[in-house]
Amino acid sequence: MSPATIPCPNFKPDEWRETHERCTEFVTLHGARALEYGWDAVSLFGVSPKDGIIRGDWTGVLMPFWAEFMELTPEYIAFGKVRAFKDQPVRYRGIPVWEFKR
Numbered sequence: 733m734s735p736a737t738i739p740c741p742n743f744k745p746d747e748w749r750e751t752h753e754r755c756t757e758f759v760t761l762h763g764a765r766a767l768e769y770g771w772d773a774v775s776l777f778g779v780s781p782k783d784g785i786i787r788g789d790w791t792g793v794l795m796p797f798w799a800e801f802m803e804l805t806p807e808y809i810a811f812g813k814v815r816a817f818k819d820q821p822v823r824y825r826g827i828p829v830w831e832f833k834r
Contacts, residue, residue, distance in 0.1 A: 733830055740784030740832040747796050754797035762804050769806040775818055778826035781833075790826040793818070 733739060735752040743751070755777065758766075766776065778792035779785050785795050799812030808815040 739829050740779050740834070742784045742786040743796065747798070751795065751797040754801070755794055758794065758797070758801060762801075765804060769804065771804075771809075771818060773828040774825055777828045777830070779829045779832055780824075781827045784832065787824075790824045792826070792829075795829060 733752065735749045738745060738748045758776075774792055776792045776794045778790060779795055780787040780790035783790070785791050793809050793816035797811070799814065801809070801811050803810040807819070808817045810816075
């Protein structure tokens with residue numbers, strides 16, 4: 733994936749570049765531990781197969797990745813002052829952002 737090419741609807745160009753950069757850093761530094769804790773591609777990088785990131789009930793916790801990473805646990809990922817829980821109720825299983833078809 734390229735930081736210059738928006739992969740799905742509703743990302744602004746600067747928002748996608750920042751998300752791409754933060755996700756790349758997250759995978760490099762914390763990817764192995766995230767897998768060990770049971771986080772999968774959709775839980776982290778999921779988007780709605782029809783609407784991209786506009787539907788927050790479809791998005792993974794890193795879509796968009798808008799704040800500084802703070803902590804990774806088996807139950808949640810914290811960024812800034814927010815915790816995003818893996819097993820939130822009322823979430824749909826989307827597709828990984830790199831599988832979005834334009």
